[in-house]
Amino acid sequence: MVNTVNEKNMEMKRDRQKKIREKLMFGLFTLCMLAVVIPTLLIIGFIVVKGIGTVNWSFLTEMPRMGMKEGGIFPAIVGTLYLVLGTIIFSLPLGVGAAIYLTEYAKQGRLTRLIRIAVLNLAGVPSVVYGLFGLGLFVFFMGFGSSILAGSLTLACLILPIIITTSEEAIKSVPDSYREASLALGASKWETIARVVLPLAIPGIMTGGILGIGRAAGETAPILLTVAAFFIPRLPGSVFDQVMALPYHLYIVSTQVPGMPESIKYGTALVLLGVVGVFFAFATIIRLKFKQMSHLD
Amino acid sequence: MSVVQNMEAIIEVKNLDLYYGDFQALKKIDTSIEKNKVSALIGPSGCGKSTFLRTLNRMNDLISGVTTKGEVTFEGREIYDQDLDVVALRRKIGMVFQKPNPFPKSIYENVAYGPRRSGVKNKKDLDQIVEESLKEAALWEEVKDRLNKSALGLSGGQQQRLCIARALAMKPQVLLMDEPTSALDPIATNRIEDLITQLKEHYTIVIVTHSMHQAARISDKTAFFLMGELIEQGDTDKIFTTPRDQRTEDYVTGRFG
Amino acid sequence: MKGILLSILTIVKPRGESVSPRKKLENSSWNLTKSYKNRIREFLIEKIIFILGITALLIMGLIFVFLIQTGIRLFEDVSLGQFLFGREWYPNATNARFGILPMIVGSIMVTMGAILISVPIGIGSAIFIAEVAPPKTKTVFKLTIEFLSAIPSVVLGFLGIVVLSNWVRISFNLSSGFTVLTGSIVIALMALPTIISVADDAIRALPGEYREASYALGASKWETIKNVLLPAASSGIIAGVMLGVGRAIGETMAVMMVMGNAVQIPSTYLESGRTLTATIAAEMGDTVRNGTHYNALFAIGVVLLIMTSVINTISEWVLHRAQREGK
Known part of the structure; x- marks a missing residue:
């Protein structure tokens, strides 16, 4: 009798220890998570708080003055927008086309496997290596010089794997029954892709595209070697011109110019973070909407 | 197998073998499909009836690793010829699938999809085609006021009739139906069956069905498939009342899986 | 021809008004060739x-x-041995030297430091997201992590200069806060989203039976995670860590901004160091096309490309194997 009670007590004690250990471990995991989330929020909060006082209409729309120590960052904003536009023009058709090939046309085989390996490897190539590549191929070999064209092409190569992977996912998620229905009605393979598959894959493709541009807008190393100018107080006249760009500008004002006022640095950082944040928000909203839609189906 | 060669045969199949990789899914099929009749293909699941249906408009082309041997002629034209235009063939031989699969577009756009791909651009022509096809599929009265609403808002039975209308819009010669009522409730099933009986006046219909009662109710001809072989075929009432093959009898009397 | x-002629030919459009459709595709x-x-x-x-x-x-x-x-101009194992980097001196050993060591040190910081935190976070967090919290945290991965590295570098380097300088009582450690912390933050999301995917991809079987045997949630889920998801987690390593080695701007860039083999994490990537980004502007210095920076690029390709190929291979095992 006493024995069993004792055993029961022991068991309860063990159970309690188990519970406590579990609580401790889960607490530790929560701490890990917080160690990631809190710095992220602090980073955003810090830059917003420190930069918000600087960012006003004239900061966004004026040329830099006095060796960039006064005035605005208009040319850097415009430069980044041009680069982003150029990047998307080159990378979207290429990336979506490649995704169509991989999902709809490619047969299982060595070539397809090679392409997939290439896409995976491209995603891991360091951005500064893309810069070297752009410098060698677009700036010098093709003779575009340090220009918007060369920079956009380089960034397009950089985000190509993102676009291909997300477009592929989006195209694969279109049910085969729609393809069958279209083909059975006497639509050709291409008509089926263009009229049925792609329209349904657009939300996914857009999400990938926007995430890609967000990445392109924030990259510094590739444009450092292929397009970015230290200081040009005017807007570009053609695609063969150099431009200033936000990420490079932030690098310059925070490391290359002594005596740069803090306000300009934080203002530039906030604008850059804002641009990236807007792209990120768009992509997230589209993705969530799309998820809801597919739940309804 | 002695098949009565009918002058009215619209599709003729001779010695058809089909393989998925190494697996032979259809073995030496010989048959013909008669014009303006409803032909039912019956048999237990996995017997090859759907696969056979899909050889008739070459939908099996979409599956990699499928090879076919033998002859399939449509109106005297070999359809597995190198220079045959599959796209044109599928305009002549329409198909309705097991699960209703209207495009996530408007009702109007669903019906107009095929004609548009064939180059009909004129709005008036399209309107006429859409109306005629929906009437033919007995759906017009129900949807005429909401042609521009999404097809996904329709009930399952309506969606399936829309898919039929969509196929009819192309004015095909033959309509292939792959278990078109298996996903529907009894009332919706009835309406589709009625529709099929009306349609055979203008169209040749080949229907795969898992329901023997359905085959008995609506078809003129029945073919019984088992493990990739065409066991027996003939007039529907004969197949159901006086089958020659023991296996057919076992199946139609329900003694079979 | x-x-x-x-x-073309058949398209151009005017259509008869009397024929119904469907009749025309029927006739139009009569030619099956x-x-x-x-x-x-x-x-x-x-x-x-x-x-x-x-x-x-x-x-x-x-x-x-x-x-x-x-x-x-x-x-x-330079032998491969001198290039890879030389300790001196004087690209512009009259007697130029192109030894990149300090940069190789710098890159490896900063990466190792970053991995030491980010792997425990990353795996802990992944377990939290996959197994512990309630759904709403999970969504919010995942979104935050995704945003972290979207923050440009130049922004993190900037914060590294204005905040982190001061903290390192004061905490460790140094004369300068631009150290390998500073770089490692920034890079850890950048590698975390990769590690977390790949590890989270790996854990969540495990079939539900694993958990059920373990609970049925009376194991607690933590015991199930420790004894069943983590071992089963280990390949996926390793792949995530490898991808994180790849990302860390290739990172450029942030390390260039916070590490001081001294060409030396750092003896501790509290000294300045320089990475391969930073060397390319910082010096390309000073080179003459096709000069030895220019070529040397491209050669560094090749070294980087080989390092990251090997790492990424291995991690993809591990991931591929993990997915096959999962099935």
Whole structure:
């Protein structure tokens, strides 16, 4: 009798220890998570708080003055927008086309496997290596010089794997029954892709595209070697011109110019973070909407 | 197998073998499909009836690793010829699938999809085609006021009739139906069956069905498939009342899986 | 040619008003033989898509070709041994030296530091997201992590300069806060999203039976995670860590901004150091095209490319194997 009670007590004690250990471990995991989330929020909060006082209409729309120590960052904003536009023009058709090939046309085989390996490897190539590549191929070999064209092409190569992977996912998620229905009605393979598959894959493709541009807008190393100018107080006249760009500008004002006022640095950082944040928000909203839609189906 | 060669045969199949990789899914099929009749293909699941249906408009082309041997002629034209235009063939031989699969577009756009791909651009022509096809599929009265609403808002039975209308819009010669009522409730099933009986006046219909009662109710001809072989075929009432093959009898009397 | 002309003629031919549009449709496709027009169209579209399909492969090939072709010219002036194992980097001196050992060590040190910080935190976070967090919290945290991965590295570098380096300087009582440690912390933050999301995927991809079987045996949630889930998801987690390593080695701007960039082999994490990536980014502007210095930077690019390719290939291979085992 006493024995069993004792055993029961022991068991309860063990159970309690188990519970406590579990609580401790889960607490530790929560701490890990917080160690990631809190710095992220602090980073955003810090830059917003420190930069918000600087960012006003004239900061966004004026040329830099006095060796960039006064005035605005208009040319850097415009430069980044041009680069982003150029990047998307080159990378979207290429990336979506490649995704169509991989999902709809490619047969299982060595070539397809090679392409997939290439896409995976491209995603891991360091951005500064893309810069070297752009410098060698677009700036010098093709003779575009340090220009918007060369920079956009380089960034397009950089985000190509993102676009291909997300477009592929989006195209694969279109049910085969729609393809069958279209083909059975006497639509050709291409008509089926263009009229049925792609329209349904657009939300996914857009999400990938926007995430890609967000990445392109924030990259510094590739444009450092292929397009970015230290200081040009005017807007570009053609695609063969150099431009200033936000990420490079932030690098310059925070490391290359002594005596740069803090306000300009934080203002530039906030604008850059804002641009990236807007792209990120768009992509997230589209993705969530799309998820809801597919739940309804 | 002695098949009565009918002058009215619209599709003729001779010695058809089909393989998925190494697996032979259809073995030496010989048959013909008669014009303006409803032909039912019956048999237990996995017997090859759907696969056979899909050889008739070459939908099996979409599956990699499928090879076919033998002859399939449509109106005297070999359809597995190198220079045959599959796209044109599928305009002549329409198909309705097991699960209703209207495009996530408007009702109007669903019906107009095929004609548009064939180059009909004129709005008036399209309107006429859409109306005629929906009437033919007995759906017009129900949807005429909401042609521009999404097809996904329709009930399952309506969606399936829309898919039929969509196929009819192309004015095909033959309509292939792959278990078109298996996903529907009894009332919706009835309406589709009625529709099929009306349609055979203008169209040749080949229907795969898992329901023997359905085959008995609506078809003129029945073919019984088992493990990739065409066991027996003939007039529907004969197949159901006086089958020659023991296996057919076992199946139609329900003694079979 | 005749076929094309004929098909053009049939299109141009005016249509009879009396025939119904469906009758016309019925008649239009009576010819079941492929027309030349369709054949050419199909052929062209297929070829164009094919070309788009192989661009990724083409770009990958071009990257290797351009980097190697330029980088290899360095070895007309410098031997491979001097390049890889030389400790002196004086690209602009009269007696120029191109030894990148300090940068190789710098890159490896900063990466190792970053991995030491980010792996425990990352795996802990992944377990939290996959197994512990309630759904709403999970969504919010995942979104935050995704945003972290979207923050440009130059922004993190900037914060590294204005905040982190001061903290490191004061905490460790140093004269300068631009150290390898500072770089490691920033890079850890950048590698975390990769590690977390890949590890989270790996844990969540495990079949539910694993958990059920373990609970049925009376194991607690933590015991199940420790004894069943983590071992089963280990390949996926390792792949995530490897991808994180790849990302850390290739990172450029942030390390360039916070590490001080002294060309030396750091003896501790509290000294300044320089990475391979930072060398390229910082010095390319000072080079003359096809000069030895220019070629040397391309050669560094080749070294980086080889390092990251090997790491990424291994991690993809591990991930691939993990997915196959999962099935």
